[in-house]
Amino acid sequence: MTVTDEIKSRLDIVDVISDSVQLRKSGSSYTGFCPFHPNTRTPAFVVFPNTQTWRCFGACAEGGDLFSFVMKKEGWDFKETLTHLANRAGVELRPADPQDKVQRAVEDKLADLLEGVSDYYSQLLLFAPQAEYARQYVSERGLNDETVSTFKVGYALDSWDACRNHFNMQGYSDEDLEDAGLLTLNEEKGTRYDRFRNRLMIPIRDVRGRIVGFGARTLDPDGLPKYLNSPQTAVFDKSRLLFGLDLARRHIRSERQVVIVEGYMDVMQAWQAGFLNVVAQMGTALTEAQLRLLKRFTKRFILALDADAAGGQATLRSLEVAREVLDRGADARFNARGLVRHEGRLQADIRIVTLPEGTDPDKIIRMDRERWPELIEQAKPVVEYVIDVAVESLDMGDAKAKAAVAEQVLPLIDDVKNPVEREHYRQLLARRLQVDERVLLKVTMPAKPWRSRTAQGRGKKSTGEHQGQDIESKGLVVAISGSSxxxxxxxxxxxxxxxxxxxxxxxxxxxxxxxxxxxxxxxxxxxxxxxxxxxxxxxxxxxxxxxxxxxxxxxxxxxxxxxxxxxxxxxxxxxxxxxxxxxxxxxxxxxxxxxxxxxxxxxxxxxxxxxxxxxxxxxxxxxxxxxxxxxxxxxxxxxxxxxxxxxxxxxxxxxxxxxxxxxxxxx
Ligand SMILES: [Zn+2]
Structure with missing residues (x-):
């Protein structure tokens, strides 16, 4: 028996779910209000003690076992969930390999050090006389004390060795500090010096809230780079992190959407203004790992990125990744009940906001708080955005260029699950390309097996239902079991x-x-x-x-x-x-x-x-x-x-x- 099996054998799903959902016995199952979608009228959430599974027959159309419930409810990953449930069930987790233990000890040590360093920077910002300029900068950026303390913003002294000396005194070696990304090695001289000097220090946390690195903004008007991140370390990998997610995750879930912005300041400003579901990617296109992380909390993403042309291209790159990830995720089609009907709903909804030229979320929110929700509201569905970007610089007299746009955009449209939506985008593309929509239908696309299946299904509906009756009666004979x-x-x-x-x-x-x-x-x-x-x-x-x-x-x-x-x-x-x-x-x-x-x-x-x-x-x-x-x-x-x-x-x-x-x- 594996650990997960053993945990399941010791815990009753009804007990665990009852902790957070009020359940009522109804026949052989239990029903209640689904905790994952807002509802007070229909108790569409059903727990089956026999199979130790749960299912929402309402808006979510999802279901699963004990583990998937806890993961979804708490927003934890598999490991966190396993640790929690093992503890609850009194199951001892198999000790990790010696190598893993070493790795974990390294990470723990780094986390302790980084927490300490963050305290140090934070104290400097609050009290150091040399930080007067930094405090002024913070107030000019419009961040209040509460925000500074929530995000634990700090200050790194304008010194080559202040941080190093401070932590050497506390018993950390130069190697430790270098592993934590705090020292830079001068390879010629073989000497080490403080990586962060005269910078506003913004701790970056992982999804659980553990400090793993820093984003640092220079306070020198001529300082370069403007933002300097921690280098890659055993705990810091910016392609797998999103700034602000530890604070935002609860709100992302309750607001059922996440807004992804570009900078630390944008996130902090939004938080201060009461927009709590905002996270920042850190100078890279959205990665698959980041989207997977976010997908644990919501299926609706809004990308609020800078307006310039480069921004548009970067957005398109992010979208490529997004589409791949979500397409694969959308194969959960097969898992969900009412697949065809819920197809559209199951797939994540990604929208794009193009911010006005020369602004960023930070500026917008500070200048006019009410403008932000309006902009978010106007976010365009991906397909519409892509059509806009693709057609923007198109020469309408260039037939080949038009064809290329059609070939680029049509697969995207073809991926849209809802036929009405699909038709809408096809018409939109036809209008924007100034061609007859029927012509677009003739552009040959690679076959889409799933789509052709549904089309076939629709065409033979009556037969299907007739045979369905037959199957329906037999269905009762099958014992209800998760999996034989x-x-x-x-x-x-x-x-x-x-x-x-x-x-x-x-x-x-x-x-x-x-x-x-x-x-x-x-x-x-x-x-x-x-x-x-x-x-x-x-x-x-x-x-x-x-x-x-x-x-x-x-x-x-x-x-x-x-x-x-x-x-x-x-x-x-x-x-x-x-x-x-x-x-x-x-x-x-x-x-x-x-x-x-x-x-x-x-x-x-x-x-x-x-x-x-x-x-x-x-x-x-x-x-x-x-x-x-x-x-x-x-x-x-x-x-x-x-x-x-x-x-x-x-x-x-x-x-x-x-x-x-x-x-x-x-x-
Ligand atoms: Zn539900």
Missing amino acids: AASDMRRADFLRQCLAYPQVINQVDKQLAQNQQPVVSEADFSRLDDRFLWRQIKGRQSQRPIAAIDDLWDSSEDEFLRERVLDLLTLPDTPESELNRLPDRLVLSVLDWRLERIKSLIAELELLKRETRTQDNPEMHEIYNQQLPELLMQRLGIDRARGAMSATGRRQTGAQNSLHRKLVGTD
Whole structure:
């Protein structure tokens, strides 16, 4: 049993959720108001003690297990959640590798030192006579005492060794200070000196509030660079941090959107003015790691970036990353109930605000506080923004340039889940390019398997519903279970083969797409550690087999997943003679576990429907009735794909099909 399994076996999901949500017993399940979306009328949040799962049938359309609930509720990552729940369950976490221990000790020491350094700078700003100029600067920038103290803004003396001497006296060596990014080495002379001199010091914290580095603004009018960050250290990696997130995260969740700005001052000024959901990226385009971090708190991002042309291009780069991350995330489509209907809702909503020329959020908020929410309100959806930027400098007489814009923008439009929205953008693009919209439809785009599947589904609606009736009645027979042992085995085997033959992933995805099924995504896995593992495997983009745990992780970050991988590596590899059949075998595995999940969702819904009397809760009844047909359509799609796969298999080799059945137990 893995640690997560053991924790789950010791804790009852109803107990844990009852701490924060008032639950009422209703039949075999418990219902309450969903803590993740504002609602006071419909208790659309259901906890199933039998399967130890939860699900929101309202706006969120999400669900999961104990871990996903706590992660979502508290905004913690997997490790934080694991530590908390292990503690609560009285489960001892396996001691980390000696190497990890060393690493953690290094990080703890750095964190202590940085906290101390931040105190030191902060005291200097408040009391040092030499900091008079700095205090004046702070007040000119309009930051009040409370803000200065909340963000623990400080001052670094105009000295080459003040910080160094101070902390040497406290027992820290020069090496310690250099590791913390506080000293710079003069390589010629072999001497070290204070990195930050005569600067306003802004501590940068990680999402948990631990100080990991500094952003420092020069107070010398001719000082360069204007802003100097801590260098990369064991704890400071600016591509994985967002300034202000530790304070903003609660508000991001409650306001259900995050505003991403460019500078420290912007964040502090916004905070002071009562706009609490604002964070800053630090001089880089938004990275995948940053978006993943934010996605834990909201699905709605507003980028408020500088207006100049370079800003526009940088924004576009950020968007490229955003789209990739969110696309992959949106594959949670498969996880959620009412996939097609909620498609649009599940995908993150990214909007862009272009700030007036020559301003930044700091200036805007200081000059006219009310202007800020107005600007945020006017944020444009990504597609609209991209069309604007692409068309802005376009020569309308240049046919080739127009075609290039169409080719650039159309895939983006094609990604939009909602058909009405999609149509809207297509018309918009046609208008802006001054071409007939029908022409745009003829621009050939790579096939989109998911889209064609839904189109097909719509076209055959009546058949689907008819067959649906049939399935519906059978659905009741299926026991309600999160995931059967057989499906768990299929997933384990699938991951095991992907570890050994990473190149098979593309083939599996290709075959799924050919059968109008979504490609394999995190959402396909029911265990949290499998999802993280899948992310790692996919992220490698390498064809090399993963033979040992060290191939996957170069840091201690995912130490808790190690035991899962070690476990998987004990499962049998594929014999050489069966390698050519491996992709088919895995595709069928995927289809089988998806089918099982859909069946159990249908059964879940059926049960709820039976247990909810219409007169008691008409809204919920209505919701259940709407969601059922969609699930049945999905089920039909999978059945079709399985049928097609088997037929192909039979055509290829007669023996293969029976092998499939033997291997994956589809009989
Ligand atoms: Zn909800």
